[in-house]
Each structure stands twice: as C-alpha cells, then as structure tokens.
Amino acid sequence: MSSFNRIDPIDAAHKFISKHFPDCDGALLAGSVVRGEETETSDLDIVVFDKNLHSSYRESLIDFGWNIEVFVHRFISYKEFFKSDYERARPSMPRMVSEGIVLKDNGIMESIKKEAKDLLAKGPEKWSxxxxxxxxxxxxxxxxxxxxxxxxxxxxxxxxxxxxxxxxxxxxxxxxxxxxxxxxxxxxxxxxxxxxxxxxxxxxxxxxxxxxxxxxxxxxxxxxxxxxxxxxxxxxxxxx
Incomplete structure (x- = not known):
C-alpha cells in the first residue's frame, strides 16, 4: 500500500477505536510507528482491552489507509499471553503494552502497563x-x-x-x-x-x-x- 494514502498513524488509530471498539475499556497503539521505525510496509499494531469479551482474538484488516493488526483481550487473557511470552522468552505482548501509546483508558492502562514493564525488567527465566x-x-x-x-x-x-x-x-x-x-x-x-x-x-x-x-x-x-x-x-x- 502506498504511504501517500495514509493519514497520521495516531489519528488513524483513534479513528479505528472509535469505529470498531467504542465501548472498550482500554486501547493502545504499539509497533514500529511508535518507535519511529516505520517503513512503507509497516502496519498499525493496536491492542484492545474489553472486559465484556467472551474470548481473546487477533484480526488483520485495512482501514483509514493502513494495514492494521488488532489484538483484542479480556482482563484475564492478556495475563495468559504475558505468561506464555515469559516462558518462551519472547516478550511480544509485554513489549507492545509497555511501549504503546494509550488511545483510550477507563482507568486500567496504568496497572497493565506496569505489569508489562515489570515483566520486561525481570528478564526471562535463567537457563539450567x-x-x-x-x-x-x-x-x-x-x-x-x-x-x-x-x-x-x-x-x-x-x-x-x-x-x-x-x-x-x-x-x-x-x-x-x-x-x-x-x-x-x-x-x-x-x-x-x-x-x-x-x-x-x-x-x-x-x-x-x-x-x-x-x-x-x-x-x-x-x-x-x-x-x-x-x-x-x-x-x-x-x-x-
């Protein structure tokens, strides 16, 4: 997709949440655009937290001129991903949450981001x-x-x-x-x-x-x- 069709990534992320997850409890934008490392093929990584979900899921779609990867979690499911990432020593979800720009917050994001930062600082389990x-x-x-x-x-x-x-x-x-x-x-x-x-x-x-x-x-x-x-x-x- 041509970068000329894209709007500002943070603006696009806010519009995406308003359109698709208006009632969610929290959301953040992560990935290369947050780190200032985006390329012409970069997408938007958006993490959504919603206590009313039946199950967590991941979805890929195109909206507002961007390829978007959305990771949708309940208040319990993100902890399971944190645990799984810790065990395999690849902190994909904690890194996204830690570095993410908050898009929406009903009072939950500070504690979730602290969990992510604490896990990253702890480091992986030592090899035997x-x-x-x-x-x-x-x-x-x-x-x-x-x-x-x-x-x-x-x-x-x-x-x-x-x-x-x-x-x-x-x-x-x-x-x-x-x-x-x-x-x-x-x-x-x-x-x-x-x-x-x-x-x-x-x-x-x-x-x-x-x-x-x-x-x-x-x-x-x-x-x-x-x-x-x-x-x-x-x-x-x-x-x-």
Whole structure:
C-alpha cells in the first residue's frame, strides 16, 4: 500500500477505536510507528482491552489507509499471553503494552502497563546447566555441518539455522530476551551493539562470499566460555 494514502498513524488509530471498539475499556497503539521505525510496509499494531469479551482474538484488516493488526483481550487473557511470552522468552505482548501509546483508558492502562514493564525488567527465566549443554551440543553439530558441507544450497540453510541457535544462546546465557526474524538482530543490539555488528558481519560475509571463517571464529569464541564445542560424552534422555 502506498504511504501517500495514509493519514497520521495516531489519528488513524483513534479513528479505528472509535469505529470498531467504542465501548472498550482500554486501547493502545504499539509497533514500529511508535518507535519511529516505520517503513512503507509497516502496519498499525493496536491492542484492545474489553472486559465484556467472551474470548481473546487477533484480526488483520485495512482501514483509514493502513494495514492494521488488532489484538483484542479480556482482563484475564492478556495475563495468559504475558505468561506464555515469559516462558518462551519472547516478550511480544509485554513489549507492545509497555511501549504503546494509550488511545483510550477507563482507568486500567496504568496497572497493565506496569505489569508489562515489570515483566520486561525481570528478564526471562535463567537457563539450567542441562539446557545450556543441550544447546551447546546442537550449535556444535550445526557448526560441524557447515564446516564439512560442500553443497552451497545446503550451506545457506545450515547457516540460517546456526544464526538462530547462536543468537538464542548468546541472549539466553546472558539472561536476555530473544526474538525472531527482525527481532533477532534488534535483541542482539539491545544486548551489545558491538557484538551484534560482529554477528551480522560474520553471516553477511558468508552469504556474500561463501567464506565460513568469520562464522567459525564467532561461534567458537561464544562456545569457549562454556567449554567449547560439545560432542564426546553428550547424552540426551539416557536413563541410568
């Protein structure tokens, strides 16, 4: 959709709530437009709270010149999403609520936003030693696959898997939230800008040139502080 057909995002969000959810108890606008990171393809992320709903739902539609993703919650259901996001260490809903611009408030938004901010500040649950060892093994396995592969098509997808595994490992072993897709690099930058640039450079160089050396050095450097690559002696599910 052309950006020339769009009205101001906050104005559009207010109009959307007035049109579709006039009786809701609270609503906010989140996402890239709030962070000042919108592009020509950005949509509006709108979160709605309504105590009279029978169930929560998500819906996508086009209105007021914008693609709109609306996340509609009861006063109980948003807590379930907060809990789920905490357990998977990907705080999508808490982040939206925390950063969101309030569009409507019948006296509930301050406490809900505080819940979100407190959860984000708390950070994800720490990985156990067993989890770290398991993740270390699978990273080592993927790295060995990449090193040994002579098939360019296979290497591309091995590297993609490795990038996701390694980014998760770095963030979780440092008690940080993780992300998917564009949020992988955003999460890495929030953690350590210099490391994030090295991470991107290593994989970018591989995709451009096929040279694996930067990836190998990067991964070995990360694993070193946890005992290095792991193969010999690793066991999963063995009963003694």
């Amino acid at each position: 030693t067993e989890t770290i060892e398991t993740k270390r093994y699978f990273i080592s396995d993927a790295l060995d696959d990449l090193i040994g592969s002579k098939n360019r098509a296979e290497e591309i997808f091995i590297a993609s898997t490795l990038a996701e595994l390694v980014s998760e490992f770095v963030l979780r072993t440092n008690d940080r939230w993780v992300g998917a897709s564009k949020w992988i690099v955003r999460s890495l930058r929030e953690f350590d800008m210099e490391f994030a640039e090295c991470f991107v450079d290593a994989f970018d160089d591989f995709y451009k040139t096929g040279n694996k050396n930067k990836i190998i050095q990067l991964v070995d450097g990360i694993l070193e502080s946890h005992g290095g690559r792991l193969f010999d002696g690793f066991s999963l599910g063995k009963k003694t």
